[in-house]
Amino acid sequence: MLIYVLIFLLAFVFLLNENTNNSQRYVRFLFIIIFVIMGLRDYSVGTDTITYIQQYEDGSSYLRSADVGFTKYNQFLAGIGVSPRLFLIISSFIILFPVYLFVKNNSENKSLVTLLYLTIGTFSMHMTGIRQSIAMGICLLGCVLFLAIKRKYLKYIVLAGLIAIAATIHGTAIVCYLYIPMFFLANVEFKFKKLTLVILLALPIAAVFLSSHFSSIVNYFMISKYEDYELGSSNINIVAFFVIPYCIFIFLTWLQGKIGFVDNVERFCYLSAFLYVMAASASMYMPMLARMGYYFSLPMLTLVGNYCEKYGVANTKLIRNGIAVICILFFLISTSGGILQLDHYRFCF
Numbered sequence: 174m175l176i177y178v179l180i181f182l183l184a185f186v187f188l189l190n191e192n193t194n195n196s197q198r199y200v201r202f203l204f205i206i207i208f209v210i211m212g213l214r215d216y217s218v219g220t221d222t223i224t225y226i227q228q229y230e231d232g233s234s235y236l237r238s239a240d241v242g243f244t245k246y247n248q249f250l251a252g253i254g255v256s257p258r259l260f261l262i263i264s265s266f267i268i269l270f271p272v273y274l275f276v277k278n279n280s281e282n283k284s285l286v287t288l289l290y291l292t293i294g295t296f297s298m299h300m301t302g303i304r305q306s307i308a309m310g311i312c313l314l315g316c317v318l319f320l321a322i323k324r325k326y327l328k329y330i331v332l333a334g335l336i337a338i339a340a341t342i343h344g345t346a347i348v349c350y351l352y353i354p355m356f357f358l359a360n361v362e363f364k365f366k367k368l369t370l371v372i373l374l375a376l377p378i379a380a381v382f383l384s385s386h387f388s389s390i391v392n393y394f395m396i397s398k399y400e401d402y403e404l405g406s407s408n409i410n411i412v413a414f415f416v417i418p419y420c421i422f423i424f425l426t427w428l429q430g431k432i433g434f435v436d437n438v439e440r441f442c443y444l445s446a447f448l449y450v451m452a453a454s455a456s457m458y459m460p461m462l463a464r465m466g467y468y469f470s471l472p473m474l475t476l477v478g479n480y481c482e483k484y485g486v487a488n489t490k491l492i493r494n495g496i497a498v499i500c501i502l503f504f505l506i507s508t509s510g511g512i513l514q515l516d517h518y519r520f521c522f
Contacts, residue, residue: 222300240343275475301513305345305464307342319331377415417503419454
């Protein structure tokens with residue numbers, strides 16, 4: 174756990190000292206370290222890491238007939254003589270580089286958002302679930318390019334194309350087609366009335382009680398391909414699966430009522446927060462559906478970081494630092510002895 178403690182402390186120090194002059198340098202340095210941690214981890218770090226390495230070495234791939242994109246990716250790298258270590262390094266870059274770009278381009282306090290990504294975001298998933306994490310990286314790259322491209326129709330074509338590629342790597346990426354209407358809605362200026370805010374806060378709770386109805390969606394799109402995925406509720410952690418996402422959504426909805434949205438990026442991030450918490454609600458019946466929320470996690474956390482910077486000079490530091498400390502403690506407590514096997518970290522060259 175020492176490596177995580179050190180990078181958390183570094184990110185926290187950066188958070189306290191970040192300003193417009195050093196923010197780009199800070200975030201670049203943090204992500205270089207994260208990349209080293211990811212790419213040079215021992216194969217025993219992360220429950221599924223060793224499985225992916227073994228499949229790469231022997232030329233097999235779980236669900237290779239279904240997720241053909243990942244199979245072709247493995248075959249291409251093996252065909253040009255890429256070693257298993259370099260395979261992990263390249264995969265880590267594909268996963269992490271879009272995260273870096275999104276944080277760099279859209280965050281008010283980049284160190285805070287990076288710390289949130291490490292502690293309550295998808296960092297843990299990225300350290301073990303390589304296949305879905307690559308799909309997440311490709312979809313997020315689509316968002317980055319969408320925001321960078323100026324031509325109206327080209328940006329939608331690029332986004333849809335990258336999502337289509339990601340869906341061949343991991344079927345859950347099909348949910349990212351929702352990015353297209355989300356970006357369209359994000360271009361419309363809106364401010365929620367009180368009744369609308371109440372309804373938005375009530376919907377995730379209602380979804381918890383109606384979550385069994387989400388199973389038909391998963392059965393139609395994915396279960397035929399992922400028969401061995403756990404569908405029961407035996408391993409549900411209600412705090413991690415629902416309480417934390419819902420508390421984040423309450424926080425964002427409350428601040429949205431006070432601050433509003435600055436631009437289309439913040440509106441997209443809020444819509445992401447809503448879909449994230451709805452996926453969390455659905456996972457109360459079927460834990461697999463928590464995976465759908467991963468695609469909306471980083472935009473949501475970016476909005477958390479941005480709102481923490483905007484909410485009043487007197488309260489900003491207290492709220493920001495308090496959130497950072499709580500998230501660090503949550504990671505250390507939940508990761509120690511956890512099923513993802515991240516706590517006993519070792520480098521391997």
